[in-house]
Amino acid sequence: MxxxxxxxxxxxxxxxxxxxxxxxxxxxxxxxxxxxxxxxxxxxxxxxxxxxxxxxxxxxxxxxxxxxxxxxxxxxxxxxxxxxxxxxxxxxxEFLIHNKEATYMLTVSGDSMIDAGVRPGDLVLVERGREPKDGDIIIAEIDSGWTMKFFHKRGGRVSLEPANKKYQTIYPKDELKVAAVVMAVIRKYHA
Amino acid sequence: MxxxxxxxxxxxxxxxxxxxxxxxxxxxxxxxxxxxxxxxxxxxxxxxxxxxxxxxxxxxxxxxxxxxxxxxxxxxxxxxxxxxxxxxxxxxxEFLIHNKEATYMLTVSGDSMIDAGVRPGDLVLVERGREPKDGDIIIAEIDSGWTMKFFHKRGGRVSLEPANKKYQTIYPKDELKVAAVVMAVIRKYHA
DNA sequence: TTTACAGGTGAACAGATGTTCACTATAATC
DNA sequence: GATTATAGTGAACATCTGTTCACCTGTAAA
Incomplete structure (x- = not known):
C-alpha cells in the first residue's frame, strides 16, 4: 500500500x-x-x-x-x-484473542497431540473458564498430572483422546477437571 | 494479577x-x-x-x-x-512480527508440509525480501506455480523438499524465485 | 492523645491542543 | 491570459491538558 x-x-x-x-x-x-x-x-x-x-x-x-x-x-x-x-x-x-482477561499462553512439551499438528515447542493460546465442546483441544488435569488432549463428549460419555498412537484414550473415572480450552496454536520459526 | x-x-x-x-x-x-x-x-x-x-x-x-x-x-x-x-x-x-512493512499473512492450501505440522487452512506469517537459510520454510515460485517447501542449501546446491512423502524433492533448474520466508504458523480453532 | 499519613477536595495556572480565518505561491486547466 | 484548484503560511482563539498549592478527613501507629 x-x-x-x-x-x-x-x-x-x-x-x-x-x-x-x-x-x-x-x-x-x-x-x-x-x-x-x-x-x-x-x-x-x-x-x-x-x-x-x-x-x-x-x-x-x-x-x-x-x-x-x-x-x-x-x-x-x-x-x-x-x-x-x-x-x-x-x-x-484482535484476531486471536476474544476474552483477554481469561487468555494465557503456554509452551507445549510432549508429543501427545503431534498428529493434530501440535508439536513440542509450539505455543498455545488457551482460554480459561470456557465450556469445551466435542472435538475441542483442551488442557485437562488428570490423576497423573496435566495434559493436552482432544475432548470428546458423545452421548454424555466423556473421553480424552491423544493425537498420537503411542498414547491411549483416557476415560475419566470421576469428574474431569478442564483447566482451559485451546483457542489457537502458534509456531515461530525465527527467533 | x-x-x-x-x-x-x-x-x-x-x-x-x-x-x-x-x-x-x-x-x-x-x-x-x-x-x-x-x-x-x-x-x-x-x-x-x-x-x-x-x-x-x-x-x-x-x-x-x-x-x-x-x-x-x-x-x-x-x-x-x-x-x-x-x-x-x-x-x-511485537512477538511475531519483526519487519512489519514486509510481513504478510497467507492461508495454506494443500498438504505438502503436513509432516512439519503445517496443515491446510493454517495461516502463515511470511516476510518478503528475506534471505532464506538452510532448513527454512519458504514460499517459492517454480515452473508449475507457487508452493511452500523446505529450503535446503548444501554445498551450493539448492533443493526444495516437501514434508510429505507423496511429493518429490524439487531441484530447480535455473534460479529459484523465493517469494517469502515463513516466519510463523498460526492455527485458530474457534472462529 | 498526639502524630503521621494515605486519600481526597477545590481552585488556580502555564502550557499545549485542535480549530479557524485571511492570505500567498505554485501549478494545471480552460 | 485568466481561472481555479492544491498546498502551504501565520496568527489568533477557546478549550483542554497535567501540574501545583493549600486544605480537609478518617485511620492507624507512637
Missing part, C-alpha cells in the same frame, strides 16, 4: 510512541510550518480511511492501517500489487 | 478508545472529583510499573500490562496464582 505524503512520518511516530503526534509534533516530523497544513492533511486522511475520529472527536489511526495485509492462499501465488491494495488487514491480538 | 483501585477503569478505557484517558475523563470513570486525586494515582501507578512516562513526559501504559501472561509448559500444570503474577507478558504483534 502506498501512503500519502507525510503519512509514513505519522505511522513511524505512532509505532515509536504508541499514540498519535500532536499537530505541533507533526510540524517537526514533516518540516511544515503551519498547524493548519497538518489539519488539512488529517482531514484528507480521515476521508481516505487512514484516520478516524472517535465519539470524543479525537483522532485515532484506523485498524485498517495498523493491521497486517491478509492475502490469498499459498497455491494461488503471490498477488499482484493491485490485489495487495485490496487486501484485508488484520491485527493479530 | 490484581490491579490497584481505579486502574481497571483506566484499562477498560484504553481498550475501548486506544489511548489513555485525560485526568478529567478519569474523574468520570472513577467518580472522583479532583484531578489532583488522579494525578496522585497516576504517580503511584508509575512507581508500580503499570504506567510509564515517555521522553516527552506523557503517560503511556506499560507493555507489561497490555500483553498476555506467558506461563510455563503444559505438562507442568497450571501455575499457582503466585506464579501467575510473576509471569512474563507479551504482545502477539
Amino acid at each position: 502506498i501512503y500519502p505524503k507525510y503519512f509514513l512520518n505519522l505511522l513511524n511516530f505512532v509505532r515509536r510512541h504508541g499514540y498519535l503526534p500532536s499537530f505541533r509534533e507533526m510540524l517537526l516530523l514533516t518540516g511544515l510550518k503551519s498547524t493548519n497544513a497538518i489539519a488539512k492533511h488529517f482531514q484528507n486522511w480521515v476521508e481516505a480511511g487512514l484516520l478516524e475520529k472517535d465519539r470524543a472527536g479525537k483522532y485515532v489511526v484506523s485498524s485498517a492501517v495498523t493491521g497486517l495485509p491478509m492475502l490469498g492462499t499459498v497455491e494461488a501465488g503471490w498477488p499482484s500489487p493491485a490485489e495487495e491494495e485490496l487486501a484485508d488487514t488484520m491485527n493479530l491480538d | 490484581i490491579y490497584p483501585k481505579y486502574f481497571l477503569n483506566l484499562l477498560n478505557f484504553v481498550r475501548r478508545h486506544g489511548y489513555l484517558p485525560s485526568f478529567r475523563e478519569m474523574l468520570l470513570l472513577t467518580g472522583l472529583k479532583s484531578t489532583n486525586a488522579i494525578a496522585k494515582h497516576f504517580q503511584n501507578w508509575v512507581e508500580a510499573g503499570l504506567l510509564e512516562k515517555d521522553r516527552a513526559g506523557k503517560y503511556v501504559v506499560s507493555s507489561a500490562v497490555t500483553g498476555l501472561p506467558m506461563l510455563g509448559t503444559v505438562e507442568a500444570g497450571w501455575p499457582s496464582p503466585a506464579e501467575e503474577e510473576l509471569a512474563d507478558t507479551m504482545n502477539l504483534d
Whole structure:
C-alpha cells in the first residue's frame, strides 16, 4: 500500500510512541510550518480511511492501517500489487484473542497431540473458564498430572483422546477437571 | 494479577478508545472529583510499573500490562496464582512480527508440509525480501506455480523438499524465485 | 492523645491542543 | 491570459491538558 505524503512520518511516530503526534509534533516530523497544513492533511486522511475520529472527536489511526495485509492462499501465488491494495488487514491480538482477561499462553512439551499438528515447542493460546465442546483441544488435569488432549463428549460419555498412537484414550473415572480450552496454536520459526 | 483501585477503569478505557484517558475523563470513570486525586494515582501507578512516562513526559501504559501472561509448559500444570503474577507478558504483534512493512499473512492450501505440522487452512506469517537459510520454510515460485517447501542449501546446491512423502524433492533448474520466508504458523480453532 | 499519613477536595495556572480565518505561491486547466 | 484548484503560511482563539498549592478527613501507629 502506498501512503500519502507525510503519512509514513505519522505511522513511524505512532509505532515509536504508541499514540498519535500532536499537530505541533507533526510540524517537526514533516518540516511544515503551519498547524493548519497538518489539519488539512488529517482531514484528507480521515476521508481516505487512514484516520478516524472517535465519539470524543479525537483522532485515532484506523485498524485498517495498523493491521497486517491478509492475502490469498499459498497455491494461488503471490498477488499482484493491485490485489495487495485490496487486501484485508488484520491485527493479530484482535484476531486471536476474544476474552483477554481469561487468555494465557503456554509452551507445549510432549508429543501427545503431534498428529493434530501440535508439536513440542509450539505455543498455545488457551482460554480459561470456557465450556469445551466435542472435538475441542483442551488442557485437562488428570490423576497423573496435566495434559493436552482432544475432548470428546458423545452421548454424555466423556473421553480424552491423544493425537498420537503411542498414547491411549483416557476415560475419566470421576469428574474431569478442564483447566482451559485451546483457542489457537502458534509456531515461530525465527527467533 | 490484581490491579490497584481505579486502574481497571483506566484499562477498560484504553481498550475501548486506544489511548489513555485525560485526568478529567478519569474523574468520570472513577467518580472522583479532583484531578489532583488522579494525578496522585497516576504517580503511584508509575512507581508500580503499570504506567510509564515517555521522553516527552506523557503517560503511556506499560507493555507489561497490555500483553498476555506467558506461563510455563503444559505438562507442568497450571501455575499457582503466585506464579501467575510473576509471569512474563507479551504482545502477539511485537512477538511475531519483526519487519512489519514486509510481513504478510497467507492461508495454506494443500498438504505438502503436513509432516512439519503445517496443515491446510493454517495461516502463515511470511516476510518478503528475506534471505532464506538452510532448513527454512519458504514460499517459492517454480515452473508449475507457487508452493511452500523446505529450503535446503548444501554445498551450493539448492533443493526444495516437501514434508510429505507423496511429493518429490524439487531441484530447480535455473534460479529459484523465493517469494517469502515463513516466519510463523498460526492455527485458530474457534472462529 | 498526639502524630503521621494515605486519600481526597477545590481552585488556580502555564502550557499545549485542535480549530479557524485571511492570505500567498505554485501549478494545471480552460 | 485568466481561472481555479492544491498546498502551504501565520496568527489568533477557546478549550483542554497535567501540574501545583493549600486544605480537609478518617485511620492507624507512637
